[in-house]
Structures are given as structure tokens and as C-alpha cells.
Amino acid sequence: MNMKAPRGTVDILPGEAKKWQFVENKIKHVCDRFHFEEIRTPMFEHTELFQRGVGDSTDIVQKEMYTFEDRGGRSLTLRPEGTASVTRAFVENKLYGDPSQPVKLYYFGQMFRYERPQKGRMRQLNQFGVEVLGSADPAVDAEVIDLAMSCYQEMGLKSLKLVINSLGDKESRTNHREALVEHFKPHKEELCADCQLRLTQNPLRILDCKKDRDHPAMKTAPSVLEYLNEESRDYFDQVKNYLDSMGISYEIDPNLVRGLDYYNHTAFEIMSEAKGFGAITTLAGGGRYNGLVEELGGPATPGIGFGMGLERFLMALEAENVDFSIDEKLDCYLVAVGEKAEKEAVRLVHELRKNGVQTDKDYQDRKMKAQFKAADRYKAKYVLILGEDELENQVITVKEMETGKQEELPLNRLIDTLKEKLPGGREE
RNA sequence: GCGGUCGUGGCGAAGUGGUUAACGCACCGGAUUGUGGCUCCGGCAUACGUGGGUUCGAUCCCCACCGGUCGCCCCA
Structure with a gap:
């Protein structure tokens, strides 16, 4: 195949x-x-x-x-x-x-x-x-x-x-067409095969021909403008x-x-x-x-x-090297560590998206370090870390990637906080 | 439709008529028990466009086809 x-x-x-x-x-x-x-x-x-x-x-x-x-x-x-x-x-x-x-x-x-x-x-x-x-x-x-x-x-x-x-x-075109046929008829044999056909089908296009461009009859051919x-x-x-x-x-x-x-x-x-x-x-x-x-x-x-x-x-x-670089940053990347956190992460991502926060997570079973690399690749503005500790205390770690600063938040305050941090949202 | 040129892993790129087809990038893992860069170490992959032919043997030579690319015709 x-x-x-x-x-x-x-x-x-x-x-x-x-x-x-x-x-x-x-x-x-x-x-x-x-x-x-x-x-x-x-x-x-x-x-x-x-x-x-x-x-x-x-x-x-x-x-x-x-x-x-x-x-x-x-x-x-x-x-x-x-x-x-x-x-x-x-x-x-x-x-x-x-x-x-x-x-x-x-x-x-x-x-x-x-x-x-x-x-x-x-x-x-x-x-x-x-x-x-x-x-x-x-x-x-x-x-x-x-x-x-x-x-x-x-x-x-x-x-x-x-x-x-x-x-x-129409009138101009007809007159011009007739003039063209009259003009090129005597040279028919000297024109390219295409133009010989054009002579009867569409003489106007002979003027446009690249092959016969240098034919002497071309230079003296009646111009459209003269026949307007x-x-x-x-x-x-x-x-x-x-x-x-x-x-x-x-x-x-x-x-x-x-x-x-x-x-x-x-x-x-x-x-x-x-x-x-x-x-x-x-x-x-x-x-x-x-x-x-x-x-x-x-x-x-x-x-x-x-x-x-x-x-x-x-x-x-x-x-022309026109630069219209489209710099697209991801709002949030959720890093989950551990099986239980992973389960909760799926639900949390859903919740964030429902609330207009653009979010993604890992689906390749990658280690934490690799998850951070992915977040970096996607130019995530915030990384949310959900591990065993956080889960136990019902909190989540929010790291701002550009500054490297991070803080712990109660889970139930996450969405409101992110909405504040990400003004404008992603509405169409 | 016609002519030139090219076709090696995801990408870039060596190479040879004959045991395991370099290397670089990317990717994954480790050094660093939950944090992006660098470095080092390790791993990775149905790679010689397809089909014939020549040959003991072809990724390499020949032919055809397919595709890319550049140009011609013409057009967006």
C-alpha cells in the first residue's frame, strides 16, 4: 500500500x-x-x-x-x-x-x-x-x-x-480579435503549435505566448489598448x-x-x-x-x-523574511507523582479546563524531571505539582516557571487563584 | 506533458560490490529518592523510495516505476 x-x-x-x-x-x-x-x-x-x-x-x-x-x-x-x-x-x-x-x-x-x-x-x-x-x-x-x-x-x-x-x-474584443487573426495569419506556419491552435480558438492568448515572444510579428501585433x-x-x-x-x-x-x-x-x-x-x-x-x-x-x-x-x-x-512568530504559551502543565496523584490529576485537569484554564499533563508515564522538561517545551507559564504530600494535605504546589517561585495552595483555592494570575482567559 | 537533479533511522548527514551501515540532533533512563539548564554515562529505532536485472553476493552497478526538487508550457 x-x-x-x-x-x-x-x-x-x-x-x-x-x-x-x-x-x-x-x-x-x-x-x-x-x-x-x-x-x-x-x-x-x-x-x-x-x-x-x-x-x-x-x-x-x-x-x-x-x-x-x-x-x-x-x-x-x-x-x-x-x-x-x-x-x-x-x-x-x-x-x-x-x-x-x-x-x-x-x-x-x-x-x-x-x-x-x-x-x-x-x-x-x-x-x-x-x-x-x-x-x-x-x-x-x-x-x-x-x-x-x-x-x-x-x-x-x-x-x-x-x-x-x-x-x-465585447465590441472592442471582437474588433481586436479580428485584427489579430489578420495579423498572424500570414505567419501561421512560423508560430508554435499551441499558437497555431490559438489562432482559431483564442487569438488573444498568442500575445501571452512565451515561445513566440521574439517572433517579429509579435512586436507589430495590434495591441488590445489600441482597439478599445x-x-x-x-x-x-x-x-x-x-x-x-x-x-x-x-x-x-x-x-x-x-x-x-x-x-x-x-x-x-x-x-x-x-x-x-x-x-x-x-x-x-x-x-x-x-x-x-x-x-x-x-x-x-x-x-x-x-x-x-x-x-x-x-x-x-x-x-521576504516577514516575521510573524506566533509565540504560544501553555497556561498550565500539571505534574503528577504517584499513582493516586495521577488519578486525581486527570480529574483536576478536567476541572481546570472547564473553568477556562488551558491545561495539559503527561500521558507517557514519565518521571517528574521529564515532566518538567515537557512543561518547559510547551512553554508552560505555571506548573502544578501534585504528589503524595500534596494529596494528603489537600494542597497543590504552583510554580511560576519564569521566576522559579513556587507556593503551596489549598486545592479548593486553585482555580480562583489561577484565574487571577491568568487575566483574560482563553475565550474565543 | 517535456528536461535536469536527488531519494540512507523522527530530523540532519557519512559510507562501501562482501562479516554487527558511522556520526550529530531529537527522544527515554541514570548520575541528582519530588523540580526546568549544563555535563557525564547508558539506551533507543520495521534506515538504504519501489520493483526487476547483472553478480557467488548489491544500499552501492544497470533498467523501469514512484516521489521530492529545479526549470519549460501555463497559471494561484
């Missing part, structure tokens, strides 16, 4: 999980301040949702989906990203009818993509994401970008680069103005087209520029998708959102 976790998956062990909790809580606070609310959608969906939502011509749909058939013969797919699911939930639950518009949502969750794993790329990955549905105000684009940047900045990341672009509205109609250009200008007014700096990259079909108008990516970060630098990516809700059977509703890779977030924190 293969006892290893499947390829491209990892266990997040307690030490690491603490960091995750910290980052996740930070992000939740940011969302709260931006007045976004959480949504939780299923981890798998009908395969068709992603085919239509994400787009048949995308790499995700063509080669990265975990698709399977259930016992009822339905084709299901582990979600490769969050937007399609959230949009589906928006339509299915008729959130477009909710008086609170736009609907501002965030989610955390595992995503799944069948790819060759490498640093910052897992087959099961964790994403945080945001979707705003129901507003076509360019201020929302800025708000969403602001939110993403805030998450990073408040964790202390500095080496960030925000790249934006506009793909324009007046309305689209105006929209993009407004987004930029809002970002300027917020003091958020960005770079415009006309070749930023994003891999997913549903985007229009604003597209953006946030990258890490930290040294030693690795080959993959994209931390988050997103954009506007004004046609998606309709595509999935809802009323015409504008939308915008992003996905943020949490593995990469943690990597960036590491790369």
Missing part, C-alpha cells in the same frame, strides 16, 4: 497550520473592513459549469481538470477555480434579487488542477478569492484591487508589483484614476490577457518581486467578467473578482 499523500498534495502540520490560521484571520479582517461576506460553495460541480464558465479553450479545461463520473453517471469535476462556482451560486440562489447590491463575496477553499507540481504549484491548492456581482462601476474594480493589495501589505509584504490591463468590452472603443477606454481611465487617487501604483502591460475566457475590461495580476522567490511569481490574478452571469443562465449582471494563492502568499512571506 502506498502510504504517501498523492502527488501534488501536502499535509500542513501544526507548526505550519498556525501560520495559515494567522494569515487567514488577517485576510478575513480585511474582508470585514471592506464589507465583504463569506460564501461557501461545493468542492465539486458539474463538469459543464467549468467548460462553459472557465472556457473550453483554456488550459484549465483542456488539460488540468480532475473530472470523474459518479455512481449516477454524472460527470463531475473538482473545482479548479472559484469564480464559476460563486457565479453559479449567485444565479441559482437568485442573489441578483437581493436588495443589497452589489453582492460582495469572499471565499476560502481548496482548488484542484492536474499539473506537474513544482514550487508554488500544487495539485490541490488553497485559494482566497473575492467576487463582486451587480455593479459596473469602475470604482469597484479599484476597490477589489485595493482589497487584494491590502491583504499583502498588512501582512508586511513589500516587494509587490501590480500589473493591469484592459481587454475592453471610447467607452472601454473611458472605463479603463477611470479605474486608473481611482487607483491613482488611492496611491496604489501599477504597471500597464498590454500583453496581460489572463488565461480564462470570461474576462473583459479590467485584468490584473499581483506578482512578488522578492529575491529567491522562484520561477512562479504570480501571487494573485483577476479581472472583470461582465458576461459570465448571463452565460450561466442568469440576468445580465456585471462581475469582477480575483483569486489569490495562499501557498504563494506564505512563500512570499518567507521570501
